[in-house]
Amino acid sequence: MKKSIILLGILFASIVSNAQSNATKPSKSSTTYTFYVDGYYKSDFASKPENNKTSFTNSNNALKLGMASLKVDQVIGKFTGTIDLGYGKRVEEFSYNDKGLAQNVKQAFISFAPNSIVKFTVGKWATHIGYELLDAYANRNYSMSYGFSYGPFFHTGVRADISLGGKSAFMIGVAEPTDITNAKAEVKMLIAQFSTGTKDDKLKAFLNYQGGKDKSQFDLVLNGVVNSKFAINYDGTIANIAGTNWTSNAFYFNYDPSAKVGFTLRSEYFNDSKSAVAVGTSIFQNTLSANIHFSKFTIIPELRFDNAKDKVFINKSSELTAGAGNFIIAAVYKF
Numbered sequence: 001m002k003k004s005i006i007l008l009g010i011l012f013a014s015i016v017s018n019a020q021s022n023a024t025k026p027s028k029s030s031t032t033y034t035f036y037v038d039g040y041y042k043s044d045f046a047s048k049p050e051n052n053k054t055s056f057t058n059s060n061n062a063l064k065l066g067m068a069s070l071k072v073d074q075v076i077g078k079f080t081g082t083i084d085l086g087y088g089k090r091v092e093e094f095s096y097n098d099k100g101l102a103q104n105v106k107q108a109f110i111s112f113a114p115n116s117i118v119k120f121t122v123g124k125w126a127t128h129i130g131y132e133l134l135d136a137y138a139n140r141n142y143s144m145s146y147g148f149s150y151g152p153f154f155h156t157g158v159r160a161d162i163s164l165g166g167k168s169a170f171m172i173g174v175a176e177p178t179d180i181t182n183a184k185a186e187v188k189m190l191i192a193q194f195s196t197g198t199k200d201d202k203l204k205a206f207l208n209y210q211g212g213k214d215k216s217q218f219d220l221v222l223n224g225v226v227n228s229k230f231a232i233n234y235d236g237t238i239a240n241i242a243g244t245n246w247t248s249n250a251f252y253f254n255y256d257p258s259a260k261v262g263f264t265l266r267s268e269y270f271n272d273s274k275s276a277v278a279v280g281t282s283i284f285q286n287t288l289s290a291n292i293h294f295s296k297f298t299i300i301p302e303l304r305f306d307n308a309k310d311k312v313f314i315n316k317s318s319e320l321t322a323g324a325g326n327f328i329i330a331a332v333y334k335f
Contacts, residue, residue, distance in 0.1 A: 036335070071107075082123075141252075174190060195207075220235070281312050
């Protein structure tokens with residue numbers, strides 16, 4: 001793995017050097033800023049915040065800041081530099097292995113595209129695995145799935161994105177261990193993705209992978225557009241940690257009766273019966289969310305019910321139970 005990183009680094013450096021030496025006139029540049037902030041109120045029906053077993057919403061009967069975020073993309077010719085900063089609970093849990101100011105860096109990377117076929121990227125970036133994303137505005141459900149919460153959050157390393165023509169592309173790279181910015185160990189992860197789709201973009205597919213010593217994960221994301229108002233998405237993953245598997249299969253049913261209002265039902269079956277990630281049971285969760293849009297402002301009321309095979313939740317009497325539920329109302333502002 002170490003030799004692979006060195007070879008990819010040499011290749012990247014040689015391409016950059018060649019591009020700079022061949023430059024004969026100033027390159028066009030542009031800068032894009034993306035800012036958003038989100039907050040939420042959550043009420044667990046048993047008043048037990050510990051019933052939350054997924055990311056970012058571990059609270060009860062309190063107003064909370066999710067995250068304030070600023071992303072800057074600077075394009076200069078064939079180079080793109082991205083710095084993505086955040087403040088709040090989401091970025092704290094996202095960069096949980098980092099300390100101090102490093103924890104506030106969601107992404108920081110440089111990309112170089114010598115032509116329209118290949119692009120090289122070096123740095124820290126959000127994972128390619130899964131359907132859901134860190135930023136609240138990019139999801140239709142506010143709470144997160146089990147598949148997202150126990151999968152990778154980000155990678156640090158080097159990768160190449162290669163166009164295969166038409167709607168197909170391939171990505172391959174070498175990264176530090178999952179969710180690590182700077183690892184001391186020699187162990188690295190191989191990451192990859194194959195993506196394709198139909199000409200009309202009504203069906204898209206992403207086959208994702210990460211693998212290294214004692215850890216691997218295969219993930220399939222399918223995006224299907226039925227018509228202008230209805231879409232179905234799927235995210236299925238199987239992960240192996242030191243010989244023990246956990247799996248997640250999630251469907252997302254999106255219905256948009258108008259441009260101002262949309263509804264999403266997420267149904268997920270998560271299985272960790274062998275305690276690969278210390279949940280120790282299988283859980284079927286259903287989350288119904290509405291997205292009510294007011295220009296750049298979105299309100300997300302949400303109902304969620306989790307039902308487990310075993311008693312892993314807590315009821316109002318502080319007794320173990322197999323079910324839990326909660327209500328969230330969230331607000332997201334993006335410009």
